[in-house]
Amino acid sequence: MDKLHLELALRETDDGMRYATMMVVVSNAGTSLGALLYPLQQNFQIITDRINSFFFITAAFRENDAAYIWVMHWLSKQPVLQNARNVEVTTGGFIGSGGLASFRTNDDPGPSTKDKWHRLAYVPCLSRPITFWYRGRWIYAVRVNGEKTGFWGETGLLLSILTFDNSDLQMSVYASDPMDRWRQVAACSKRPLQSIILDPGVKEDLLKDAREFLRSREWYRRRGIPYRRGYLLYGPPGTGKTSVIQSLAGELGLDVYIVTLSRRGMDDAGLAQLISDLPPKCVAIMEDIDAALVHNINRKKSTGEKDGSDQAEDESPVPRQSQRGEYERPSGVTLSGLLNAIDGVGAQEGRLLFATTNKYDALDTALRRPGRMDKHVRFKLTSRYQAKELFCRFYEPAELPDTEKKGETPVVLVEQDVNGPGEKYRAVDPDDAIPHVAADLEVLASRFAEAIPDRKLSMASLQGYLMGYKTSPQDAVEQAASWAEREGRPDEDGGNMREGQEG
Numbered sequence: 001m002d003k004l005h006l007e008l009a010l011r012e013t014d015d016g017m018r019y020a021t022m023m024v025v026v027s028n029a030g031t032s033l034g035a036l037l038y039p040l041q042q043n044f045q046i047i048t049d050r051i052n053s054f055f056f057i058t059a060a061f062r063e064n065d066a067a068y069i070w071v072m073h074w075l076s077k078q079p080v081l082q083n084a085r086n087v088e089v090t091t092g093g094f095i096g097s098g099g100l101a102s103f104r105t106n107d108d109p110g111p112s113t114k115d116k117w118h119r120l121a122y123v124p125c126l127s128r129p130i131t132f133w134y135r136g137r138w139i140y141a142v143r144v145n146g147e148k149t150g151f152w153g154e155t156g157l158l159l160s161i162l163t164f165d166n167s168d169l170q171m172s173v174y175a176s177d178p179m180d181r182w183r184q185v186a187a188c189s190k191r192p193l194q195s196i197i198l199d200p201g202v203k204e205d206l207l208k209d210a211r212e213f214l215r216s217r218e219w220y221r222r223r224g225i226p227y228r229r230g231y232l233l234y235g236p237p238g239t240g241k242t243s244v245i246q247s248l249a250g251e252l253g254l255d256v257y258i259v260t261l262s263r264r265g266m267d268d269a270g271l272a273q274l275i276s277d278l279p280p281k282c283v284a285i286m287e288d289i290d291a292a293l294v295h296n297i298n299r300k301k302s303t304g305e306k307d308g309s310d311q312a313e314d315e316s317p318v319p320r321q322s323q324r325g326e327y328e329r330p331s332g333v334t335l336s337g338l339l340n341a342i343d344g345v346g347a348q349e350g351r352l353l354f355a356t357t358n359k360y361d362a363l364d365t366a367l368r369r370p371g372r373m374d375k376h377v378r379f380k381l382t383s384r385y386q387a388k389e390l391f392c393r394f395y396e397p398a399e400l401p402d403t404e405k406k407g408e409t410p411v412v413l414v415e416q417d418v419n420g421p422g423e424k425y426r427a428v429d430p431d432d433a434i435p436h437v438a439a440d441l442e443v444l445a446s447r448f449a450e451a452i453p454d455r456k457l458s459m460a461s462l463q464g465y466l467m468g469y470k471t472s473p474q475d476a477v478e479q480a481a482s483w484a485e486r487e488g489r490p491d492e493d494g495g496n497m498r499e500g501q502e503g
């Protein structure tokens with residue numbers, strides 16, 4: 001006789017994530033019961049994702065990002081890692097590489113006589129989760145490989161916090177899994193739009209346009225126009241294209257769906273499936289939409305169809321219109337497949353699609369045309385106005401940390417001696433510290449902006465530079481001109497990456 005058991009199970013997947021799952025166990029079940037359960041199996045991942053996102057806030061950090069290094073540093077300080085049975089020991093590989101020289105976490109009291117000289121750091125082993133309590137919250141951390149972070153091809157860290165209070169949850173980020181289904185990879189609090197510094201009016205205009213679109217469903221319906229809106233953000237790397245999209249999504253209260261065209265295994269059918277599975281209202285992002293077109297040319301080269309004499313043609317990634325869809329990209333997505341996914345019959349209504357590119361002119365005109373990409377926004381290298389605003393925002397007076405309120409001298413890790421016995425610290429002159437520069441901030445910011453050449457450097461590089469002077473804005477101003485001069489110099493191969501990427 002058929003038996004049906006219901007069990008509540010804690011499932012641990014190979015990416016180390018745990019899901020509380022209602023399992024249906026059937027023994028000797030007949031075909032009809034199997035058919036009954038089929039939709040359940042199909043929705044299993046969706047259900048477990050929902051349960052997971054209800055109980056946990058999860059943040060994903062990719063290994064090449066500075067934030068990964070900060071979080072690993074913070075993790076290595078947690079007592080659980082000092083006492084864990086399975087840890088990876090590092091002599092500071094991540095400490096040295098990410099500019100931790102001037103980094104200090106809120107909980108990091110600086111050197112004590114006891115731990116001043118330790119130089120080994122413990123970090124979680126790959127795929128071996130660690131769990132611990134931190135300030136009354138249960139934390140679950142696991143280092144995972146490649147696709148499990150949603151950042152294809154990169155190792156990363158997933159950090160989940162158990163919480164029943166979802167008020168901090170501003171938006172969820174989804175990426176596709178190898179089966180071309182959407183999976184939630186992170187839930188983040190929204191990035192304030194004020195933190196994105198663009199020329200006046202640019203982000204306000206984008207926000208206004210998106211808001212207007214979301215209010216206009218009926219308007220579109222009456223005119224028979226497909227209710228979709230596409231935005232093409234183009235310009236050099238590090239100018240804020242991705243950041244502004246994430247910030248807009250938070251502002252509009254929409255979840256983010258990342259479409260990675262170059263993901264291994266992605267093809268036209270998979271892309272169409274993903275696009276048609278988008279929820280009715282969301283922000284879909286296709287980053288570096290030009291990259292797939294460039295791969296067409298690489299493919300030809302790799303098959304030996306092209307030789308050195310065709311160099312010029314190879315370097316132009318613009319496919320002729322007559323060749324549309326003729327070549328398959330390594331990802332398996334063709335241009336015609338992409339065009340269909342964006343506005344074919346299966347394309348989801350109500351979604352906002354944001355595509356980014358560093359090579360505007362390389363895009364097929366069919367991809368750029370209104371109806372697919374309705375609004376084109378150019379992002380430029382940093383203006384003096386942006387440099388000044390960034391400086392002000394970076395050194396904005398903050399709430400005094402508790403230690404400083406009590407009059408204790410703040411201590412900052414200033415350098416790490418890789419050959420010596422450990423880390424070196426110095427006490428920060430309170431007059432240098434961030435909260436004390438409010439009065440001079442405007443003056444310093446103006447001097448900083450003057451030292452930065454107009455439209456030559458990206459905001460990302462300026463931000464990276466200021467990170468080196470987190471607590472010393474004076475020094476940041478003093479050194480800015482020589483740094484900008486070095487930074488703007490052509491690279492050894494004669495090109496200038498910062499200027500040469502656009503169009």
Ligand SMILES: Nc1ncnc2c1ncn2[C@@H]1O[C@H](COP(=O)(O)OP(=O)(O)OP(=O)(O)O)[C@@H](O)[C@H]1O
Pocket residue numbers: 195196197198235236237238239240241242243244356357358379459460461463
């Ligand atoms: N306009 C900006 N205002 C504030 N921060 C910025 C701005 N532009 C870039 N940044 C900072 O630089 C980093 C990279 O920015 P982002 O990824 O948004 O650039 P991007 O234009 O999308 O680059 P890419 O084309 O390489 O994807 C982020 O940490 C972001 O905070």
